Amino acid sequence: MKTGVLGGTFNPPHLGHLHAARLAKDALGLDRVLFIPTNIPPHKSLPANTATADERCEMVRRLIADEDWAFLDTLELARGGASYTVDTLRALRARGEDDLYLIVGTDMLLSFDRLWRAPEEIARLATLAVCARAADDWAQIERKAAQLRSTLRARIALIRGASLTVSSTELRQGGALRRFTPPAVAAYIEQKHLYGF
Secondary structure, three states: OOEEEEEEOOOOOOHHHHHHHHHHHHHHOOOEEEEEEOOEOOOOOOOOOOOOHHHHHHHHHHHOOOOOOEEEOOHHHHHOOEOOHHHHHHHHHHOOOOOEEEEEOHHHHHOHHHHOOOHHHHHHHOEEEEEOOOHHHHHHHHHHHHHHHHHOOOOEEEEOOOOOOOOHHHHHOOOOHHHHOOHHHHHHHHHHOHHHO
8 A cells, every 4th residue: 555644743734734645645646645743843843832732633634534545643642752754654664554655845855864863764664755845946856856866765756736835834823724724624723712813
């Protein structure tokens, strides 16, 4: 089974996450995509007005409710501590997942061999499925992909398609919530008074 892996704080999850997952699914013929909320992000701290883990999971459930190929997976939350991608991929492999596609954006690809823990092992455990954050990112994505293929023997699939640039940070700061999240997610945020809404 070809399984996509999309990790993140999902604080809040938005249509950009769903768009990237769908692009990767369609381009690579993935059977499913796992949405895996981070417990504690290793490279940034969660903001002061953050949603709880349970609230982030509920928002992901609402985001993917109409997609029969998308699933919430809470393995990073259950493991506790800082959430490192390499540990997650090891756990998925131990669970019998042997055809993994790690869905990443421009920033994550560009920092892959500098900031990530055990990038060479990640490159062995999964194919990197790269979606551009913006249309003019492709030149630097292609350069970085060529470098990583050479230095880490990484398998990298470049997923082309219309980009949908949405930022969780902007949404938390009062961005166009109902434009960039499904109605069920926006309603939950407002009902729970998350992020000051």
